[in-house]
Amino acid sequence: MTNPATILAQSGRPERIQGNPVNPPIVLSSTYRNAGTGPGNIYARWDTETWNPFEQTLATLEGAAFPALVHASGMAAITTALHCAPPGKIVAPRHSYHASLIVAQEMAEREGGEVVTVDIANTDETLAALPGAKAVLLESPTNPMLELADIETVAKAAHELGVLVIVDNTFATPLGQQPLALGADIVVHSATKYLAGHSDVVLGAVVTNSEELHTRMWNYRTHTGSIAGPMETWLALRGMRTLSLRFERITQNAAELAARLSTHPLVEAVAHPSLPNHPNRERAPKGCGVLTLRPKGGQEAADRLVEATNLWLPATSLGGVESTLERRRRFEDEAETVPVDLLRLSCGIEDIEDLWEDLDQALKTAVQES
Ligand SMILES: Cc1ncc(COP(=O)(O)O)c(C=O)c1O
Structure with missing residues (x-):
């Protein structure tokens, strides 16, 4: 299953066995019967089966090796992603979604760093800002100016300098571009927008190909509790089908x-x-x-x-x-x-x-x- 339209229609459904439902169930339970430490789910802040079909489907669409990690909102997802970078300078488009810039600024300043904003369409200006940075947060197209970044060139230069590359893929969706294939370390989504698609859900997600980053983001989501509700996650997958x-x-x-x-x-x-x-x-x-x-x-x-x-x-x-x-x-x-x-x-x-x-x-x- 590699065609996005087919993935969207088919992925994340229950096993094809007699009597199984066509859609995954919504499990509304904060805790699980579990003596000792597993196997199986223990507590719904850590993991819950209603997240899995959405997380697997988004990961497949983005071409990711690990399941996406669903979050309470796009901003929760961006906060988790930014926390993966060591403290210090963050480079971002001057026309990033404004709350992303606010979070990046608060984080960088608390840690003695700074946010350097650039015209992300100007690759020379962006590359010149990278030395000394710990992370670059890309949006392409930017919100709202619709500037377009050269994600591949920026990611390559960033990696040579050890800079973490985060791409907000909300506007493009995985149907428009797959930033992991262009060199991104982490892709973030406000699933509130096109993925869920019906203005009835606030939700976010991160995706990565790195096991280390996946573990760090899982830990951060779990410990800070920026998790998504089962209803919202189920609705987002339902919306994504189309x-x-x-x-x-x-x-x-x-x-x-x-x-x-x-x-x-x-x-x-x-x-x-x-x-x-x-x-x-x-x-x-x-x-x-x-x-x-x-x-x-x-x-x-x-x-x-x-x-x-x-x-x-x-x-x-x-x-x-x-x-x-x-x-x-x-x-x-x-x-x-x-x-x-x-x-x-x-x-x-x-x-x-x-x-x-x-x-x-x-x-x-x-x-x-x-
Ligand atoms: C590009 C982009 N990223 C992130 C966000 C934040 O997402 P959320 O509102 O789901 O927290 C938005 C919201 O408008 C956005 O447009």
Whole structure:
């Protein structure tokens, strides 16, 4: 089973024996009958069978040698991954997801280190920041600017310097790119987004090919208790069954909208890795459901546009079946280099003409008022 669509549909199901269910059961039990120290489960903070099908499926998709480790959220997963690096300097994209930068900064500062942010699309600048670093945290595409990193070149240079390479693969999904094959030591996911895919779960995961890192991350998750609930994990696997269909449709919608918006008279700028003017297009993953849009008329027009949509839902987060949008700088913690009028659009699986019609009418309402 190597085709992702087949893995998604088939992996993590109970053994094919007479009378077994098609789906894995949800086990709601904090503890297990267990005298002594095993074999079998002992306590649900350590391991519980409801995690295993999700963890195995994600590991197979990412091409990992060890099961993924499911976490309470993407941020819990990133925190675990960052804890694998020795104390010291961390290199990260200046347009990383803002909470990732906050956690990295807190961690580095407490340990006498620092976070050095770089333009991750600029490989020379990134490589120049690596000497002396303990970890590099990559996002590609970045959130929300959609910059694309040369993961392979950065990972190779990092390893020559003994720098741990962590890749947040939330935007690309394992269908878009497999960072372990490009040299990442640890891949992290906010499974809240495309993997679970229905905006009904907050969940995260880490994946690695290193037994040592797997053990360290298992220990950190277990001892800090940043574990996932069985319900959430089960729902995430249920959502993942359709990831290949959703991601294909979402990517098609995003690319088509980006192409149409790029010639719209009321649009200042639009970005999507599929556009001919996107720098480093050759580094694009096979799929991207997010695009960014800056309407003419600045921040006020952007805020009006969000209010003027009927179908697009004004909401944060991304990766659901429903299309959402937001102005990212409404958050104080967003990087100041993100333009104030930039809207991040997360495309869903709706009909393209409905999505277009709603955006077009919202643009007319918002921009023509300015
Ligand atoms: C790229 C990226 N990484 C990590 C996270 C954090 O994930 P979670 O909200 O599941 O903790 C997010 C959330 O928006 C994200 O966009």
